[in-house]
Amino acid sequence: MSPDASVTRASPLSVDEDAGLSSVNPTGRLRPSRVLSPHPVTDRPFLRKKLVSEGLHSSAGGNVTERHLDEFYGALHSRGYPDDLAAFLRVLGGEVTEPKPPSPAGGAPRPRRLPHLPRSLLAHLASGYATLTTSVASSHTSERGDTTKMAIRTSDGHHVEAVLMRHAGRNTACVSSQVGCAMGCTFCATGTMGLRGDLMAGEVVEQLIHLERVTGQKVRNVVYMGMGEPLDNYVAVLAACRYMIDRRTFSLGHGKVTVSTVGVVGAMKRLTVDCPEVNLALSLHAPNEELRRKIVPSSRRYELRRMVEALQGHMDAGVAAAGGNSATGSAGARRKRAMIEYVMLTGPTSTIECAHELGRLVAGRHLVVNLIPYNKTDVRDKLSCPPVEHVEAFRLIVSSYGVMCTVRRTMGSDIAGACGQLVKQRTRRGKDGGGVNAAGGDIAGAATPDIEDGVAAPPHSVQAPTGSKERAAALPPRASSAAPRAASPTVVRRAPVAPGTGVDRKCYQELVLPLSVAAALSGAAFAVSLAMLAAKAGGRGDAGDQA
Numbered sequence: 001m002s003p004d005a006s007v008t009r010a011s012p013l014s015v016d017e018d019a020g021l022s023s024v025n026p027t028g029r030l031r032p033s034r035v036l037s038p039h040p041v042t043d044r045p046f047l048r049k050k051l052v053s054e055g056l057h058s059s060a061g062g063n064v065t066e067r068h069l070d071e072f073y074g075a076l077h078s079r080g081y082p083d084d085l086a087a088f089l090r091v092l093g094g095e096v097t098e099p100k101p102p103s104p105a106g107g108a109p110r111p112r113r114l115p116h117l118p119r120s121l122l123a124h125l126a127s128g129y130a131t132l133t134t135s136v137a138s139s140h141t142s143e144r145g146d147t148t149k150m151a152i153r154t155s156d157g158h159h160v161e162a163v164l165m166r167h168a169g170r171n172t173a174c175v176s177s178q179v180g181c182a183m184g185c186t187f188c189a190t191g192t193m194g195l196r197g198d199l200m201a202g203e204v205v206e207q208l209i210h211l212e213r214v215t216g217q218k219v220r221n222v223v224y225m226g227m228g229e230p231l232d233n234y235v236a237v238l239a240a241c242r243y244m245i246d247r248r249t250f251s252l253g254h255g256k257v258t259v260s261t262v263g264v265v266g267a268m269k270r271l272t273v274d275c276p277e278v279n280l281a282l283s284l285h286a287p288n289e290e291l292r293r294k295i296v297p298s299s300r301r302y303e304l305r306r307m308v309e310a311l312q313g314h315m316d317a318g319v320a321a322a323g324g325n326s327a328t329g330s331a332g333a334r335r336k337r338a339m340i341e342y343v344m345l346t347g348p349t350s351t352i353e354c355a356h357e358l359g360r361l362v363a364g365r366h367l368v369v370n371l372i373p374y375n376k377t378d379v380r381d382k383l384s385c386p387p388v389e390h391v392e393a394f395r396l397i398v399s400s401y402g403v404m405c406t407v408r409r410t411m412g413s414d415i416a417g418a419c420g421q422l423v424k425q426r427t428r429r430g431k432d433g434g435g436v437n438a439a440g441g442d443i444a445g446a447a448t449p450d451i452e453d454g455v456a457a458p459p460h461s462v463q464a465p466t467g468s469k470e471r472a473a474a475l476p477p478r479a480s481s482a483a484p485r486a487a488s489p490t491v492v493r494r495a496p497v498a499p500g501t502g503v504d505r506k507c508y509q510e511l512v513l514p515l516s517v518a519a520a521l522s523g524a525a526f527a528v529s530l531a532m533l534a535a536k537a538g539g540r541g542d543a544g545d546q547a
Contacts, residue, residue, distance in 0.1 A: 033197070036155055038130040040202020041076070041085060044069065045239045047129075056120050064121045071115035074248030076131070081209050085131045093122050134206045139214055148215055152207060154179070158196060161226050162207040170220035175207045177237050178228025183262050183296065199228070201239035208250065222252060224259045225281075231259065231267035238271070241278050254322050255279050260341065262296055263307035268314060276317040281339040281370075282307055286349045287357035295349065304361065311338045312365050337368040337404065344391050345374050346384045355394045359401030369398050369405040 039046055048057065048069070056062035075092065082088045091098045092114060137153040148164045160176040180193035208219050222244055224230040230237045241257050244250045258279035261268060268280060284304070286292035293300055315338035340362060344350050362369060371394065374385040385391075391407055398405040 034156060034200075036133060036200065038128050038133060038155075040133045040200055040206060041125065041129040041131055042073070042205040042243065043200050043202030043239070044073070044243065045201055045235060047125075051121070051124065054124065056118075056124060062120065063118050068115075068117055068121055070246075070248055072117060072121070072125075073243070073246070075115050077249040081131050083131055085129060086126060088131075089122050089126055092117055093119065132206055132209065134203055134210070136210050136214060148211070150207075150210060150214065152210060154199075154203060156197075160199065160203075160207075160228075162211055163226065164211045164215055164217065164219070166217070171215075171217050172221040172223060173208055173211050173219040174223050174225050175204055176226035176228055177204060177224055177230040177233050177240075181228045181232075183229050183232070195228075195232075198233040198236060201236040201243065204236065204240035205243050208244070219250065220252070220256065222257045223281075224257075229262055229264065231261045231264040231271070234267050234270065238274055241275055245277055255318065258339070263302050263304075263310075265302045265306050265310050268307070268310040272310075272314040272317045276314065276321040279318065279338070280311055280314040281341055282311045283341045283343075284358075285341070285343050287354050287361055291349050291354070295345075308340075308361060308365065308367075311340070312367065314338060315366060337366055340367055340369045341372055342369060343372045343374055344385055344394070346386050350386050350390070350394060352393065352397065355397035359398045359403065362398075362403045363401040365403065367403055369403055371395055371398075371405065371407045373407065 041047070051057040051062065051064050052060045054060075054062075056064050058065045072092075076082075076088070079088065087096070090096045094114075098114065133155045134152050137151040137159060139148060139150045141148045146166045148166075150162050151159050152162055153159055158179040160179055162176060163174040165172045165174065176199065178198050179196040181195060208222065211217075212219055224237065237259065241259070244252045244257050245254075254277050257277075258281055259271065260281040260283055262283045271278065271280065283296075284292070284307070285295055287304075289304060292304065342358065348354070358369065371391060373391060374383060386394075395405045395407055
């Protein structure tokens with residue numbers, strides 16, 4: 001917590017008068033309050049409240065409408081979020097001429113239409129706001145180039161994390177919603193930090209801006225799986241989600257934003273009403289109340305079944321909003337599945353009996369269970385991940401109950417891959433101390449799947465037969481509930497590299513080699529075809545000469 005931060009008692013639905021943001025706080029715990037100056041201009045709830053309080057908004061008798069705000073944010077986004085907000089406002093006010101955009105190849109520069117905004121709005125924005133209030137403290141890119149993780153410094157001295165994961169044809173951003181977290185999950189590095197403050201909506205949006213600027217790549221999907229419990233900072237997260245899916249700004253499509261929660265049921269149901277276009281993921285981590293309370297202390301308030309029902313209800317609402325029907329198995333419903341996340345820890349939560357219990361809990365629901373191999377952190381408890389064979393047996397059992405079950409590939413632990421690790425390292429070594437790689441540092445890391453679009457199952461990861469005989473044949477024998485043997489905390493290991501190729505051997509054997517053979521055969525067939533055509537043409541020429 002910054003030295004000037006104060007602590008206030010929050011009600012279950014409280015409003016921070018200074019920030020203008022309300023947040024769902026399921027426990028009424030002590031919550032640090034943050035006051036930013038200047039304030040992020042992308043924080044639309046704050047801007048709207050200030051306009052209302054000063055009588056400038058149309059709802060308070062002023063001449064600034066929601067359409068004006070839409071046009072302002074559209075212009076701000078299309079200009080790439082200029083750092084000099086004051087200069088940009090002068091352009092919008094017609095005081096200076098906007099520089100012409102670069103000319104497209106072979107054509108004249110395309111003029112960019114400027115919105116006609118009220119002078120009162122421009123004057124209000126000229127004081128107390130900034131395009132970016134955060135900065136990139138450090139950036140780490142994996143050796144394979146598929147993951148970039150950043151530590152982002154807020155204006156009051158806190159640090160949060162944002163990650164860009166690169167996939168074929170699209171990029172997924174993992175963003176934070178809070179500084180630290182109050183949920184206290186025993187296996188999570190962020191959970192051991194405690195809650196130091198909520199991020200403003202604009203600070204969440206700025207993470208996307210930083211990721212796109214530093215990497216030069218567009219974000220296509222967003223997951224709230226970084227630091228913090230998103231639904232414990234409800235209003236700010238909701239506003240940021242709406243900003244991301246707005247067609248005038250990032251224009252992320254239906255279902256391209258996913259909010260992950262430990263199960264704040266009231267806020268889950270509220271999100272279903274407020275923004276069904278956003279996906280919801282439930283961090284379950286245990287199949288029964290007793291075990292879950294040991295590793296997720298905040299879960300004492302809600303029953304597991306209520307969480308799963310709220311998750312299913314949100315998925316149904318999202319499918320309906322997209323014009324589908326999960327009950328009839330429409331195309332939209334087949335594409336969209338709510339996700340249950342389940343971290344695999346060596347111990348009582350990953351036994352074979354727990355696999356059956358988890359399968360029974362989610363049986364018959366249109367969900368996908370994503371098993372997450374534990375990524376070792378420096379939490380107090382010395383935890384580890386079960387061996388690969390045990391994780392696969394666990395997956396097969398859950399799948400046998402008619403639910404899709406996949407295993408997520410882990411991120412590189414050597415770029416502080418676990419949530420909260422990078423910030424904890426900075427905190428431990430000093431805010432500006434050494435030991436953290438500078439931007440662009442090459443640090444080894446493992447590939448990650450696109451979480452947002454659903455974790456792609458490996459070729460063998462299919463739903464097991466649902467019939468009793470077929471299920472019995474497909475399953476490994478039921479074992480006792482004793483904890484499986486300990487193993488290395490890294491489940492997914494990098495495959496050996498094929499000699500002279502620089503490509504993983506598994507990838508080489510499954511993709512590159514067959515494609516090479518197919519290309520060679522196609523080339524040979526093409527050559528034979530050319531020879532036959534040439535021979536046929538030559539025959540016709542001889543016949544003509546004879547005639």
